[in-house]
Amino acid sequence: MANSRSTENSTIQAVDAPSCDESLVHLDNVRQVQPEVLSTEKAQRMAEFFSALSDPHRLKLLSALAQQELCVCDLAAAVKMGESAVSHQLRVLRSQRLVTYRRQGRNVYYGLADDHIMTLYREVAQHLDE
Amino acid sequence: MANSRSTENSTIQAVDAPSCDESLVHLDNVRQVQPEVLSTEKAQRMAEFFSALSDPHRLKLLSALAQQELCVCDLAAAVKMGESAVSHQLRVLRSQRLVTYRRQGRNVYYGLADDHIMTLYREVAQHLDE
DNA sequence: CAATCCTCTGAACAGATGTTCAGTGGTAAC
DNA sequence: GTTACCACTGAACATCTGTTCAGAGGATTG
DSSP: OOOOOOSSOOOOSOSSOOSSOOSOOOHHHHHHHGGGSOOHHHHHHHHHHHHHTOOHHHHHHHHHHTTOOEEHHHHHHHHTOOHHHHHHHHHHHHHTTOEEEEEETTEEEEEEOOSHHHHHHHHHHHHHTO | OOOSOOSSOSSTTGGGSOOOOOOSSOHHHHHHHGGGSOOHHHHHHHHHHHHHTOOHHHHHHHHHHTTOOEEHHHHHHHHTOOHHHHHHHHHHHHHTTOEEEEEETTEEEEEEOOSHHHHHHHHHHHHHTO
């Protein structure tokens, strides 16, 4: 009964990290939540995905592609960026499978990869409108 | 800053000027798509939102909060970060209204702001599982 | 073949991001 | 009151991001 802190337990001892934390945390809560925390790998993958969407230029590119397939130079004109910059950004979008591409003659045509993205878009738009 | 290249001449750039010189880009496509491109402000806001989700530590924090309300020191223990770092990250999540918080005694309890986020989460998880 | 176009790539640089450290404010316990 | 704790903040620093520039790879045209 040393500490009068809490309903059922508590005490120190880091949950499984031997390092830093020796302060009094609510151990029961931490223990309950910790196994449900996203694994580092999944968190990483998901962060990279969101990262691909975290740039206004890339979002503009996607909104353009949501209309129709376009080649790089048209995309550049549509969003008013340099072609090299567009190419760099499309690389990012490709790496997360947000866009597809196919070569036709000298041009490479890009399009949206699937519909998850539009669903996502609407969900976020809704959140931002609140 | 400057409006991009102008090294050679002509080329891109005139998209919304009614010049009849369609030398290099597929003007019709560009004209068709351009008005549908996300505005800079909306793209910016949306990018900031996704940006808040683009860090593995913040995603871990959210996944912890998806389980239950937690105070900062518990969160820090659950995701194994320093409390200061957690505080900084929570600030980002707050700025995008991803979390709520309330003070109770010495602690500040954080929770998920709404259900859009879990919907988003599932949508992305699904996308990544393909 | 040479010339031209479209796209991609790597390097370099400016700006943004995330961590740690040190210090502050507010609340509860002594 | 003093002390201890929890959370927030600002500064400094290392790292990551995105742009531009210069040039290379592929494909078409004359």
